[in-house]
Structures are given as C-alpha cells and as structure tokens.
Amino acid sequence: MSRIDTDICVIGAGSGGLSVAAGAVQMGARVVLVEAGDMGGDCLNTGCVPSKALIAAAAAAQAQRRGFRGVAAAKPQIDFAAVKDHVADVIAEIAPFDSQERFEDLGCTVIRAFARFTAPDTVQAGDSTIRARRFVIATGSRPFVPPIMGVETVPYLTNETIFALRDRPDHLLVIGGGPIGMEMAQAHRRLGCAVTVIEGDRALGREDPEMAAPVLAALRDEGITIREGQAVVRLSGGEGAVEVTLSDGSSIAGSHVLMAVGRKVALDGMGLEAAKIAFDRKGVTVDDRLRSTTNRRVFAVGDAAGGLQFTHVAGYHAGIVVRQAVLGLPARARRDHFPRATYTDPELAQIGLTEAEARAAHGDRLHVIRLDLSQNDRAVAQGRKAGLLKLMVVRGRAVGVSITGPQAGELIGLWAMPITKGLKLSVITGIVLPYPTLSELSKRAAGAYFSPQLFGNPWVKRVVRLVQRLLP
Structure with a gap:
C-alpha cells in the first residue's frame, strides 16, 4: 500500500480529465491521474472517434449509390468487417496522444484503478491512497439502459459494444x-x-x-x-x-x-458521500466555477458536472478548472455559447438559442433571417442544395444560429466567436471569404439583416442622391 500526496488528483482520463492533467502538470503542478478503464475515455474508444470513422465509411458507400450527373451510380461492395477494421485503425492512430505513456512523460503519476473517496481529501485507487489539495471528477457517462420489460434477458448493443x-x-x-x-x-x-x-x-x-x-x-x-x-x-x-x-x-x-x-453520469461506487460531495442523477452539484457546493477541494468537468454532454464542453470546463486550481485565478463557466452538431447527412448544427428559445427570451425584439442553401453558389455547383440557415438576431447581435445541410458542423464554427463575445453582425459582414464556399451563406445571412436598412430606407436614398450631386 502506497501513500501519495499531490496538488491535483484527476479522476477520469477522458477528454476533460486529460486536458486538466496535461495543462496542470505542464505548468508545474504535481498531478495524479486515475483511470480504471481505457485511456481516452468514451470519446476516443466508443464515442466521437469511432462513430465518425463509421460515418465516413458509410458516406463513401452512399456516394457510390448517389452518383452524379454524368457519373453513373453503382452498387457499393461493402465488407462490414473491413469497415470495422478502419474504425479500429482510426482509434489506434489517435490513441497515443491520450496514452498512459504520454502522460507519464509529461510528468503525471498515472494509476490504472477505480477511484473511491474515503474522506473529503483522500481517494483510494488500487493499492494507492491519494491525498490531494484539489480533486477533479471527470468520470464521464455511460449509456443509460431504461427499465424495459425483458431487457435483462434480451441481448442489446450500446455505443460501448x-x-x-x-x-x-x-x-x-x-x-x-x-x-x-x-x-x-x-x-x-x-x-x-x-x-x-x-x-x-x-x-x-x-x-x-x-x-x-x-x-x-x-x-x-x-x-x-x-x-x-x-x-x-x-x-x-x-x-x-x-x-x-x-x-x-x-x-x-x-x-x-x-x-x-x-447517458447516465458515471458516479456509482465513488464514495462521494464519504467526501461530503453533493450529487444527484445529473452529476456533481457544482457552482458556476464548477466547484462542488459542499466540498471546496473538488471540481467536476464534462458530463460529471451535470450539464451538456459533449467532448468540447469537457475541454472548455478543463480550462475553467485549470485557471482556478493551478493558477489561482477567478473563472466562471458559461452555458449559453456551446455549439452542437448531429453528423447525419445532411448535418444539423446549432449554437446559441433556437428560434423558439429566442422568441421566448426576446419576444418582439427578435429578428429571424432564413436563407436556403440553394442561394449559395458552392452548394449549387456540388448539387447539394437542400439545406437552411436560420439566424436569430437581437439589436444587431446574433443570439442563435441553426444550420441544416452539408458540413453544417463546420459552418457553425464561424458563429462561435460573435456569439461567445457578443459581437455585432458587422463582424461577419466585414470579413472576406474565399469564393465559392459554403461559408458564404453565413456572411450573406448577416448581410440580409442590414439590407432593409440600406436598400429599403428612403432616407438613405435621399442622402445618396445628395452625395451624388455634391461629388465632383
């Protein structure tokens, strides 16, 4: 039995936990990283990475079926097992970045065991007793299996299998x-x-x-x-x-x-009661600093913090925690600026408020702009004109954007900065984008907000006529 005293103990080696551990140890903190399962967590092993690899293979098959004008469609020859080999190879290629060896090389002490709190400042993991100044719970979540009659006896799959x-x-x-x-x-x-x-x-x-x-x-x-x-x-x-x-x-x-x-947050068996950590079915009860409301030594990030269950949210949370637990600086987490994407074809992406949410929050101040993808030259050239961008604007600032269409998950990224920072739409209209690109749809939507003010305002026309008479 070994005893370890450390500055920060991170429980869970998924996206959030790895980001905290890497940031903290490289800044000089002593870090213990505890993980009972696979390094990289759900995202690498059973979530984002394998699902997108599988989707890519499926898209290749569909492209053959779809064909193109002048290019004959064909029935794809699919080797399902080989597709799964591709999925496994993608995981294997990314895995070294999340590996135990890399984090040990960075200076972390990595313990591959299940972590259980035995006191407010102590965790037991395998043969190690870990006492830390700060703990970060980053245990992620597991598939939720509803109590359907017969579920105990009928074989079923989850994203983990x-x-x-x-x-x-x-x-x-x-x-x-x-x-x-x-x-x-x-x-x-x-x-x-x-x-x-x-x-x-x-x-x-x-x-x-x-x-x-x-x-x-x-x-x-x-x-x-x-x-x-x-x-x-x-x-x-x-x-x-x-x-x-x-x-x-x-x-x-x-x-x-x-x-x-x-998904169900993975907190079972962690002995949170022994550490006086309040929690419920959604996760650890935290304040806007992501700190436990009942144990000031403890932070939670990602799914364990009880909010949106996305890898990029966990990464954002990690930055908030590192700022406080490592640098001693104030930081508070927001919840209103996270993008999300569904990687179907067409894709569906959202940032900020949906139209219904924006109407409830802003009422008559809301201005909604809709643009069909058929108004974008790149979409026309590609023969992929089915799609829609919906922009929610209040007083010249975007409060939400919804996009359905090819590469919607990429297109939504352009809106992350103005919505996160509360910038005016003129930031979007003022940028120069390569032509032809799908991203021009976003600039055109922002410009559509100003069009009535510029082209439908009689005072603008009078001023322009006056200027034209005065110009030499």
Whole structure:
C-alpha cells in the first residue's frame, strides 16, 4: 500500500480529465491521474472517434449509390468487417496522444484503478491512497439502459459494444431518436442494414422542428423507418432474433437492438458521500466555477458536472478548472455559447438559442433571417442544395444560429466567436471569404439583416442622391 500526496488528483482520463492533467502538470503542478478503464475515455474508444470513422465509411458507400450527373451510380461492395477494421485503425492512430505513456512523460503519476473517496481529501485507487489539495471528477457517462420489460434477458448493443460488432446486422432496431441514434441508424443503413428507429417522443426532439425536418426526410428517403411517439414497453427474443413491443400494441422484429436513449453520469461506487460531495442523477452539484457546493477541494468537468454532454464542453470546463486550481485565478463557466452538431447527412448544427428559445427570451425584439442553401453558389455547383440557415438576431447581435445541410458542423464554427463575445453582425459582414464556399451563406445571412436598412430606407436614398450631386 502506497501513500501519495499531490496538488491535483484527476479522476477520469477522458477528454476533460486529460486536458486538466496535461495543462496542470505542464505548468508545474504535481498531478495524479486515475483511470480504471481505457485511456481516452468514451470519446476516443466508443464515442466521437469511432462513430465518425463509421460515418465516413458509410458516406463513401452512399456516394457510390448517389452518383452524379454524368457519373453513373453503382452498387457499393461493402465488407462490414473491413469497415470495422478502419474504425479500429482510426482509434489506434489517435490513441497515443491520450496514452498512459504520454502522460507519464509529461510528468503525471498515472494509476490504472477505480477511484473511491474515503474522506473529503483522500481517494483510494488500487493499492494507492491519494491525498490531494484539489480533486477533479471527470468520470464521464455511460449509456443509460431504461427499465424495459425483458431487457435483462434480451441481448442489446450500446455505443460501448456496437463498434466491436464485425458481422453486419440484418435489421437493426434503434431505440432512441436522438443524435446518437440517428447517426448510427443512417450509418448502418448505408452499410447495408435494414434499420428501424423507435422514439417515444419526437425524433431529434431537442432541435428546432423546422431544421430537423429535412434530416428526418433524408433518412426516410434512404429507407430508414422512423416510428415517433411510440415507447418500447417490452423486449423479447434472443441472439439474432429480437422483437420490440410498442406502446400501441404493435411489434417489430429485428436481428439486433441498439440502446440509444441517453447517458447516465458515471458516479456509482465513488464514495462521494464519504467526501461530503453533493450529487444527484445529473452529476456533481457544482457552482458556476464548477466547484462542488459542499466540498471546496473538488471540481467536476464534462458530463460529471451535470450539464451538456459533449467532448468540447469537457475541454472548455478543463480550462475553467485549470485557471482556478493551478493558477489561482477567478473563472466562471458559461452555458449559453456551446455549439452542437448531429453528423447525419445532411448535418444539423446549432449554437446559441433556437428560434423558439429566442422568441421566448426576446419576444418582439427578435429578428429571424432564413436563407436556403440553394442561394449559395458552392452548394449549387456540388448539387447539394437542400439545406437552411436560420439566424436569430437581437439589436444587431446574433443570439442563435441553426444550420441544416452539408458540413453544417463546420459552418457553425464561424458563429462561435460573435456569439461567445457578443459581437455585432458587422463582424461577419466585414470579413472576406474565399469564393465559392459554403461559408458564404453565413456572411450573406448577416448581410440580409442590414439590407432593409440600406436598400429599403428612403432616407438613405435621399442622402445618396445628395452625395451624388455634391461629388465632383
């Protein structure tokens, strides 16, 4: 049994925990990093990285089916196991950046064991007792499996197991119509599976319905069955032959079931009570500094902090914590400027308020601008004109942007700066973008806000006529 005294103990080696550990140790703090599972956490091993690798392979298959004018479409020859090899290779290529060896080289003490608090300032991890001035809980989340009748006896997949599946499912039943469910549904459909999505409420229910509609229509056009407003009440069957019974009494048979109904914060068994750390089902109870409200030694980042469950949010949280726990500087976390993207085809991205949220917050002060992607020359040239940008403006400043279309996740990045900093739309209209690019749609939307003031104002016309008479 060893005893370690340190400045900062980070529990969890996912995106948030690794960012805290790397920043703190390189600034001179003594850091212990504790991880019971795989280094890199969910994002690297079972989340963002493998899902985007799978989506890329599926997009390549769909491109063959789609063809182009003058380019014949073809039926893709899909080796499902080889696609999974691609997924594994992508993880392996990125893994060294998150590896134990790299963090030990940076100067961290890395302990591969489960961490459990035994006191407000002490953690037990394997054979090590760790006492720290500050703790950072960065344990992430796990797939939530709802208590459906029969779930204990029927085999099912989650994001933690589906990427290891090397035999192509004949018919994948996806329970949950959120971003994860829809991304996996489309990817597997494009790779040759029959797919049915079952959603108890509205598919992509968190998103603006106007923006989600083209995505859902595209998925249905590709042959995905989407059952909305129907909850799953029972699972039955066995390996390779499962059946779900819906709340309306109907049933659907398939070969595999994927649970994609949400995430549960991973705090079980950590002994938070012994450390006097308040928490609930959403995560550790923290203030706007991401510090535990009941134990000032403890911070939480990412999913463990009880907010939005995105890798980029965890990275942002890490910066807030490093500023305080390492440098002793004040810092407070915001929640109103995080972008998000659903990587279906077309993609769906959002930053700030949706239209409904903006109307509720700003009422008659809100100005909404809509631009179809068909008004963008690059989209026309590519033959990908289906899409929409919606800009929510209050007093000359963007409060929200929604984009549906190809590369929406990339396009939303242009709006991160003005929304984060509260800059005027003139910042966007004043930039020069290469032509032709999809990003010009954002500049055109910002310009559309000023157009009525410039081109429809009679006083502007009078001033211009006067200037024209006075000019030599």
